[in-house]
Amino acid sequence: MDNGCLKNDEKYQKLLEVIEANKNIRGSLIRVLHDAQEIYGYLPIEVQKVVAEGLGIPLAEVYGVVTFYAQFSTKPKGEYKVSVCLGTACYVKGSDKLLEKLQEELGIKVGDCTQDGKFSIEACRCIGACGLAPVFTINSDVYGKKIPDDVPGIIAKYKN
Amino acid sequence: MKMINLKIDGTPVTVPEGTTILEAARQAGVKIPTLCFLKDINEIGACRMCVVEIKGARALQAACVYPVSEGLEVITNSAKVRKARKITLELILSNHDRRCLECSRSQNCELQSLSRELGVNEIRFPALSDKKLLPIDSISPSVVRDPNKCVLCRRCVSVCKNVQTVGVIDTMERGYRTVVASPFGKSLAETPCVNCGQCIAVCPTGALTEKSEKKEVWNAIADPDKYVVFQTAPAVRFSIGEAFGMPIGSRPTGKMVTAIRRLGVDKVFDTDTGADLTIMEEGTELLNRIKNGGKLPLITSCSPGWIKFCEHNFPDFLDNLSSCKSPHEMFGAVIKTYYAKKMDIDPAKIFVVSVMPCTAKKFEAKRDELKNSSGYVDVDAVLTTRELASMIKEAGIDFTNLPDSDFDDPMGNATGAAVIFGATGGVMEAALRTVADILTGKELKEIDYHAVRGVEGIKTAEVEVAGKTLRVAVASGLGNARKLLNSIRSGEATYDFIEIMACPGGCVNGGGQVIQPSQVRSWVDLRALRAKATYEEDAALPIRKSHENPVIKALYSEFYGEPGSELAHHDLHTHYHKRDNY
Numbered sequence: 001m002d003n004g005c006l007k008n009d010e011k012y013q014k015l016l017e018v019i020e021a022n023k024n025i026r027g028s029l030i031r032v033l034h035d036a037q038e039i040y041g042y043l044p045i046e047v048q049k050v051v052a053e054g055l056g057i058p059l060a061e062v063y064g065v066v067t068f069y070a071q072f073s074t075k076p077k078g079e080y081k082v083s084v085c086l087g088t089a090c091y092v093k094g095s096d097k098l099l100e101k102l103q104e105e106l107g108i109k110v111g112d113c114t115q116d117g118k119f120s121i122e123a124c125r126c127i128g129a130c131g132l133a134p135v136f137t138i139n140s141d142v143y144g145k146k147i148p149d150d151v152p153g154i155i156a157k158y159k160n
Numbered sequence: 161m162k163m164i165n166l167k168i169d170g171t172p173v174t175v176p177e178g179t180t181i182l183e184a185a186r187q188a189g190v191k192i193p194t195l196c197f198l199k200d201i202n203e204i205g206a207c208r209m210c211v212v213e214i215k216g217a218r219a220l221q222a223a224c225v226y227p228v229s230e231g232l233e234v235i236t237n238s239a240k241v242r243k244a245r246k247i248t249l250e251l252i253l254s255n256h257d258r259r260c261l262e263c264s265r266s267q268n269c270e271l272q273s274l275s276r277e278l279g280v281n282e283i284r285f286p287a288l289s290d291k292k293l294l295p296i297d298s299i300s301p302s303v304v305r306d307p308n309k310c311v312l313c314r315r316c317v318s319v320c321k322n323v324q325t326v327g328v329i330d331t332m333e334r335g336y337r338t339v340v341a342s343p344f345g346k347s348l349a350e351t352p353c354v355n356c357g358q359c360i361a362v363c364p365t366g367a368l369t370e371k372s373e374k375k376e377v378w379n380a381i382a383d384p385d386k387y388v389v390f391q392t393a394p395a396v397r398f399s400i401g402e403a404f405g406m407p408i409g410s411r412p413t414g415k416m417v418t419a420i421r422r423l424g425v426d427k428v429f430d431t432d433t434g435a436d437l438t439i440m441e442e443g444t445e446l447l448n449r450i451k452n453g454g455k456l457p458l459i460t461s462c463s464p465g466w467i468k469f470c471e472h473n474f475p476d477f478l479d480n481l482s483s484c485k486s487p488h489e490m491f492g493a494v495i496k497t498y499y500a501k502k503m504d505i506d507p508a509k510i511f512v513v514s515v516m517p518c519t520a521k522k523f524e525a526k527r528d529e530l531k532n533s534s535g536y537v538d539v540d541a542v543l544t545t546r547e548l549a550s551m552i553k554e555a556g557i558d559f560t561n562l563p564d565s566d567f568d569d570p571m572g573n574a575t576g577a578a579v580i581f582g583a584t585g586g587v588m589e590a591a592l593r594t595v596a597d598i599l600t601g602k603e604l605k606e607i608d609y610h611a612v613r614g615v616e617g618i619k620t621a622e623v624e625v626a627g628k629t630l631r632v633a634v635a636s637g638l639g640n641a642r643k644l645l646n647s648i649r650s651g652e653a654t655y656d657f658i659e660i661m662a663c664p665g666g667c668v669n670g671g672g673q674v675i676q677p678s679q680v681r682s683w684v685d686l687r688a689l690r691a692k693a694t695y696e697e698d699a700a701l702p703i704r705k706s707h708e709n710p711v712i713k714a715l716y717s718e719f720y721g722e723p724g725s726e727l728a729h730h731d732l733h734t735h736y737h738k739r740d741n742y
Contacts, residue, residue: 045343045344045742048343049742053741057327058321058326058327058328058330059327059343059741059742060321060327060328060329060330060342060343060351061321061327061330062343063330063332063343063344064330064331064332064343067332067333067334068331068332068333068334074344
């Protein structure tokens, strides 16, 4: 198969295996996309093209599914994934202000990743820690009851 | 077949099992409003315009997807139903760019008709403000996509993906942000879109339209230095009347010619003459390939949608394609060389306008290979049937009351063989009429090849010609073309000659033809009605074989020498190349 712009490396071989295993199974697109995102960390056009061609599905349909589910991302994620809860409890406690400060501190918008690949920010739904509202997480670290002024200090810990 | 008895608004009806409430209601004389529904193409119950009450059911149900069952009692017209439909419509309108006066589909818009029928006199929600408008994709030379006019009915998605197997548009994002678009925010021009325009033909609103070239054409007509030549494709005459309220299947050829003349053009010629020329070149190519062991099957190249589809999806068949330019391109080249010389006109001043049932012809006319092959661009502008109708209206011409007139001499003479190019199987039949005469050396009287007529997606036949058996196949609609070519790829089937048209039913159902709303085209076969007119016109013409056309004979004796000559190759043939998908 034409690997387009993807490097013919271990990741690519793994992607081909996933496609091969799911090729003739009806409704296997979402499963393949899950695995592909697991392999590459996100789903850039090059990966989606290989999936579309491999499964014999139009790229438009693949992209339609990718953009339908919040789980899938077309942009790379950082080494540290910052997730800000915008659930009702966190929101009324001012998590939108936290999100604003985080974007300002890292110089990126929601959904984006910093140039050095270190940080990415996303907004998420309730993570079930309403008692700590407002909450944000960095990978598996949970930060509760924070105010915007706390943000620079917390981020600094991960910068080094 | 099991029959089901039910009541619709108290009227008993009996229909076959599997019928939907929507279809059963038609029998009871009840018209249920629809928006996303398009029979056989999009039956998904998405828009909720067709909701009805069913006795015993808790919620309102979508009539277009609800199958009838014994003893069902349906109420299509209650206060509850009317209110639900109206609110749904208002909500759709709340997200719609409502500048109808500036929209090319105004007065032929299903959303507009629904608003009238459902009595929407006030929309309680504000219209989209300019700020919220999404960008319009107008980069493609054929198709313009305006997401602000889209009602998310998905008819275009379905026809593109399921009928044509092209699949370059789909629904993206979710909820309020849902939009029908190409992947990764690309323009249609950057996708493997083949420009067939079937998406336009099924769009209920102005979300998908052709890229208009009316302005360029009006400017050329107004320019005293330009010698403006119009040519009209075979299928245009069998649809244009519909734009002026004539019944589907009318044959207003003479009125169309008069109307174009009254636009102020210099000459009105017939692309059919170009079609006759195509038959001479393509028939010769077929005979040569058979005689010299060339690549078979030979596949027709008249349909630019099919050509681009082949370049994207079946590059291994590029050598099978006839090298013939499509008829209007051939004809453009002839006008700017032979005709210009004969009439002593500077070819640089000639402005050739092709009126086509097709949006892909707009793309084709801009292909690099066709821009300069005879020293001049073959065709300067391409109008769809719809654009011509709109120009006739703009000029204040009373189309239905026009007297008939003939195409101009000499390039307006054509045969019945050329007329049937517009219907699927027509090019095949026209070619067989000529090839059979050449091979037998006789003027055969039996010239109706019924095996290749009709609206079926794939037709195959074995035709006896001068003791030889020709295995032929005809496919229309690109999904059918894909099926046919896959059967050849796998070695399952072998043919000598294949005709492929991108649009289902051929050019009469092209993406540039007059648009019939779902409420019409769901219940009549547009393809069959327009094709019937095609064969009637053929039967009424005195000459029905391309090689007997006196204009064609003169063209070869005065200019090209013989079919397939070096000069003919230079001016009338072209080549193709593999294209990447995205």
